Amino acid sequence: SYDLTQPPSVSVSPGQTASITCSGDKLGHKYVSWYQQKPGQSPVLLIYEDKKRPSGIPERFSGSNSGNTATLTIGGTQVLDEADYYCQTWDSSNYVFGSGTEVTVL
Protein backbone atom coordinates (compact mmCIF):
# COMPACT_ATOMS: atom_id res chain seq x y z
CA SER A 1 0.00 0.00 0.00
CA TYR A 2 1.04 3.59 -0.55
CA ASP A 3 2.26 5.59 2.45
CA LEU A 4 2.32 9.33 3.05
CA THR A 5 4.60 10.56 5.81
CA GLN A 6 4.13 13.81 7.70
CA PRO A 7 6.00 15.21 10.71
CA PRO A 8 3.89 14.72 13.84
CA SER A 9 4.19 18.32 14.90
CA VAL A 10 5.34 21.73 13.76
CA SER A 11 5.72 24.83 15.92
CA VAL A 12 5.68 28.37 14.58
CA SER A 13 5.62 31.87 16.02
CA PRO A 14 2.73 34.17 15.12
CA GLY A 15 3.40 36.02 11.90
CA GLN A 16 6.06 33.55 10.75
CA THR A 17 5.90 30.95 8.01
CA ALA A 18 5.05 27.34 8.73
CA SER A 19 5.91 24.55 6.32
CA ILE A 20 4.37 21.10 6.57
CA THR A 21 5.81 18.34 4.44
CA CYS A 22 4.18 15.21 3.08
CA SER A 23 6.44 12.54 1.61
CA GLY A 24 5.66 9.58 -0.61
CA ASP A 25 7.21 7.63 -3.44
CA LYS A 26 7.07 9.71 -6.65
CA LEU A 27 4.45 11.89 -4.98
CA GLY A 28 5.17 14.65 -7.48
CA HIS A 29 3.50 12.50 -10.13
CA LYS A 30 0.24 12.54 -8.21
CA TYR A 31 -2.16 15.28 -7.14
CA VAL A 32 -2.07 16.18 -3.45
CA SER A 33 -4.76 17.82 -1.36
CA TRP A 34 -4.51 19.31 2.12
CA TYR A 35 -7.08 19.52 4.88
CA GLN A 36 -7.25 21.49 8.11
CA GLN A 37 -8.99 19.99 11.12
CA LYS A 38 -9.62 21.86 14.34
CA PRO A 39 -10.59 20.01 17.56
CA GLY A 40 -14.11 18.66 17.46
CA GLN A 41 -14.64 19.74 13.86
CA SER A 42 -14.72 18.07 10.47
CA PRO A 43 -11.76 18.46 8.12
CA VAL A 44 -11.85 21.42 5.73
CA LEU A 45 -10.31 21.36 2.25
CA LEU A 46 -7.45 23.87 2.07
CA ILE A 47 -5.60 22.94 -1.11
CA TYR A 48 -6.42 20.66 -4.03
CA GLU A 49 -4.53 19.66 -7.16
CA ASP A 50 -1.28 20.49 -5.36
CA LYS A 51 -1.71 24.27 -5.22
CA LYS A 52 -5.29 25.39 -5.88
CA ARG A 53 -7.32 27.03 -3.12
CA PRO A 54 -11.09 26.64 -2.81
CA SER A 55 -13.04 29.85 -2.53
CA GLY A 56 -12.94 31.24 0.98
CA ILE A 57 -9.52 29.84 1.86
CA PRO A 58 -7.08 32.64 2.76
CA GLU A 59 -4.18 33.35 0.41
CA ARG A 60 -1.70 32.67 3.20
CA PHE A 61 -2.25 28.96 2.55
CA SER A 62 -0.27 27.66 -0.41
CA GLY A 63 0.87 24.30 -1.70
CA SER A 64 3.55 22.77 -3.86
CA ASN A 65 4.49 19.26 -4.95
CA SER A 66 7.64 17.96 -6.58
CA GLY A 67 9.77 14.85 -6.49
CA ASN A 68 8.80 12.86 -3.45
CA THR A 69 7.53 15.73 -1.30
CA ALA A 70 4.48 17.95 -1.17
CA THR A 71 4.53 21.01 1.05
CA LEU A 72 1.80 23.09 2.64
CA THR A 73 3.00 26.56 3.52
CA ILE A 74 1.21 28.90 5.88
CA GLY A 75 2.50 32.43 5.47
CA GLY A 76 1.96 34.93 8.28
CA THR A 77 0.66 32.21 10.59
CA GLN A 78 -2.12 33.23 12.93
CA VAL A 79 -3.19 31.73 16.24
CA LEU A 80 -6.40 30.57 14.59
CA ASP A 81 -4.29 28.38 12.28
CA GLU A 82 -3.57 26.04 15.18
CA ALA A 83 -4.97 22.72 13.99
CA ASP A 84 -4.13 19.32 12.58
CA TYR A 85 -3.23 19.21 8.91
CA TYR A 86 -3.54 16.18 6.65
CA CYS A 87 -2.25 15.58 3.17
CA GLN A 88 -4.11 13.21 0.84
CA THR A 89 -3.57 11.63 -2.54
CA TRP A 90 -5.01 8.91 -4.76
CA ASP A 91 -3.14 5.68 -5.46
CA SER A 92 -4.20 2.35 -6.93
CA SER A 93 -7.86 3.39 -6.84
CA ASN A 94 -7.74 4.20 -3.15
CA TYR A 95 -7.62 7.45 -1.27
CA VAL A 96 -4.58 7.74 0.99
CA PHE A 97 -4.17 10.18 3.87
CA GLY A 98 -1.01 11.26 5.58
CA SER A 99 -0.59 10.66 9.28
CA GLY A 100 -1.31 14.27 10.14
CA THR A 101 0.69 17.18 11.53
CA GLU A 102 -0.25 19.19 14.57
CA VAL A 103 0.58 22.85 14.12
CA THR A 104 1.17 24.87 17.27
CA VAL A 105 1.38 28.65 17.12
CA LEU A 106 3.27 30.12 20.04
Added chain:
Amino acid sequence: QVQLQESGPGLVKPSQTLSLTCSVSGGSISSGAYYWNWIRQPVGKGLEWIGYIYYSRSTSHTNYNNTLRSRISISADPVKNQISLNLNSVTVEDTAVYYCARDYGDPWYFHLWGRGSLVIVSS
Protein backbone atom coordinates in the same frame (compact mmCIF):
# COMPACT_ATOMS: atom_id res chain seq x y z
CA GLN B 1 -26.37 24.68 0.00
CA VAL B 2 -25.74 20.96 0.16
CA GLN B 3 -25.33 19.46 3.61
CA LEU B 4 -24.37 15.99 4.76
CA GLN B 5 -25.60 14.54 8.04
CA GLU B 6 -24.44 11.23 9.46
CA SER B 7 -26.64 9.22 11.80
CA GLY B 8 -26.72 5.83 13.45
CA PRO B 9 -26.30 3.96 16.71
CA GLY B 10 -23.57 5.37 18.86
CA LEU B 11 -22.80 1.99 20.41
CA VAL B 12 -22.27 -1.36 18.70
CA LYS B 13 -21.27 -4.67 20.26
CA PRO B 14 -18.20 -6.55 19.07
CA SER B 15 -18.82 -8.98 16.21
CA GLN B 16 -21.99 -7.15 15.20
CA THR B 17 -22.60 -4.92 12.18
CA LEU B 18 -22.10 -1.17 12.29
CA SER B 19 -24.71 0.64 10.20
CA LEU B 20 -24.64 4.35 9.43
CA THR B 21 -26.64 6.63 7.19
CA CYS B 22 -25.62 9.86 5.49
CA SER B 23 -28.61 12.09 4.70
CA VAL B 24 -28.01 14.56 1.90
CA SER B 25 -29.97 17.81 1.81
CA GLY B 26 -29.91 20.55 -0.79
CA GLY B 27 -28.96 18.28 -3.65
CA SER B 28 -29.64 14.87 -5.16
CA ILE B 29 -27.36 11.87 -4.77
CA SER B 30 -28.64 10.73 -8.18
CA SER B 31 -27.19 13.70 -10.08
CA GLY B 32 -24.29 11.60 -11.29
CA ALA B 33 -21.90 14.45 -10.62
CA TYR B 34 -20.40 13.20 -7.39
CA TYR B 35 -18.87 10.33 -5.48
CA TRP B 36 -20.18 9.73 -1.97
CA ASN B 37 -17.61 8.58 0.54
CA TRP B 38 -17.24 7.26 4.05
CA ILE B 39 -14.14 8.18 6.03
CA ARG B 40 -13.37 7.39 9.65
CA GLN B 41 -11.12 8.75 12.35
CA PRO B 42 -10.35 6.95 15.61
CA VAL B 43 -10.38 9.44 18.46
CA GLY B 44 -7.06 11.22 18.60
CA LYS B 45 -5.80 9.56 15.43
CA GLY B 46 -5.68 10.15 11.69
CA LEU B 47 -8.14 9.83 8.83
CA GLU B 48 -8.86 6.58 7.02
CA TRP B 49 -10.88 6.35 3.82
CA ILE B 50 -13.42 3.52 3.90
CA GLY B 51 -15.00 3.61 0.46
CA TYR B 52 -17.32 5.36 -1.95
CA ILE B 53 -20.39 4.87 -4.05
CA TYR B 54 -21.03 6.59 -7.34
CA TYR B 55 -24.72 6.78 -8.09
CA SER B 56 -26.73 8.07 -11.02
CA ARG B 57 -30.12 7.21 -12.48
CA SER B 58 -28.50 4.84 -14.98
CA THR B 59 -25.61 3.30 -13.10
CA SER B 60 -23.84 2.90 -9.81
CA HIS B 61 -20.60 1.43 -8.60
CA THR B 62 -18.62 1.15 -5.40
CA ASN B 63 -14.95 1.17 -4.50
CA TYR B 64 -13.61 0.13 -1.13
CA ASN B 65 -10.45 0.46 0.90
CA ASN B 66 -8.36 -2.59 0.15
CA THR B 67 -7.79 -3.33 3.83
CA LEU B 68 -11.49 -3.16 4.75
CA ARG B 69 -13.01 -4.54 1.57
CA SER B 70 -14.12 -7.86 3.00
CA ARG B 71 -16.25 -6.21 5.71
CA ILE B 72 -17.75 -3.20 3.93
CA SER B 73 -20.90 -2.49 2.03
CA ILE B 74 -21.94 0.96 0.83
CA SER B 75 -25.33 1.56 -0.79
CA ALA B 76 -27.56 4.39 -1.95
CA ASP B 77 -31.27 5.09 -1.48
CA PRO B 78 -32.35 7.67 -4.09
CA VAL B 79 -35.85 7.94 -2.66
CA LYS B 80 -34.58 8.92 0.77
CA ASN B 81 -31.55 10.68 -0.73
CA GLN B 82 -29.26 8.77 1.60
CA ILE B 83 -26.00 6.87 1.51
CA SER B 84 -25.50 3.96 3.87
CA LEU B 85 -22.49 2.16 5.31
CA ASN B 86 -22.47 -1.35 6.74
CA LEU B 87 -19.31 -2.61 8.41
CA ASN B 88 -19.58 -6.14 9.72
CA SER B 89 -17.70 -8.16 12.33
CA VAL B 90 -16.67 -5.03 14.20
CA THR B 91 -14.04 -4.95 16.92
CA VAL B 92 -12.93 -2.23 19.32
CA GLU B 93 -10.52 -1.14 16.58
CA ASP B 94 -13.52 0.11 14.60
CA THR B 95 -14.35 2.69 17.28
CA ALA B 96 -14.14 6.04 15.50
CA VAL B 97 -15.88 9.13 14.24
CA TYR B 98 -17.37 8.25 10.87
CA TYR B 99 -17.66 10.99 8.26
CA CYS B 100 -19.62 11.21 5.07
CA ALA B 101 -17.87 13.23 2.37
CA ARG B 102 -18.39 14.17 -1.27
CA ASP B 103 -15.95 14.39 -4.15
CA TYR B 104 -16.07 15.01 -7.90
CA GLY B 105 -14.01 11.99 -8.84
CA ASP B 106 -10.72 12.58 -10.66
CA PRO B 107 -8.61 14.34 -9.42
CA TRP B 108 -9.93 12.91 -6.18
CA TYR B 109 -10.31 15.20 -3.20
CA PHE B 110 -13.08 15.81 -0.69
CA HIS B 111 -14.70 19.19 -1.03
CA LEU B 112 -17.64 18.66 1.32
CA TRP B 113 -17.78 16.85 4.67
CA GLY B 114 -20.48 15.97 7.16
CA ARG B 115 -20.07 16.68 10.85
CA GLY B 116 -19.34 13.09 11.73
CA SER B 117 -20.91 10.44 13.93
CA LEU B 118 -19.09 8.78 16.82
CA VAL B 119 -19.46 5.02 16.97
CA ILE B 120 -18.12 3.11 19.96
CA VAL B 121 -17.64 -0.62 19.76
CA SER B 122 -18.00 -2.10 23.21
CA SER B 123 -19.74 -4.94 24.98
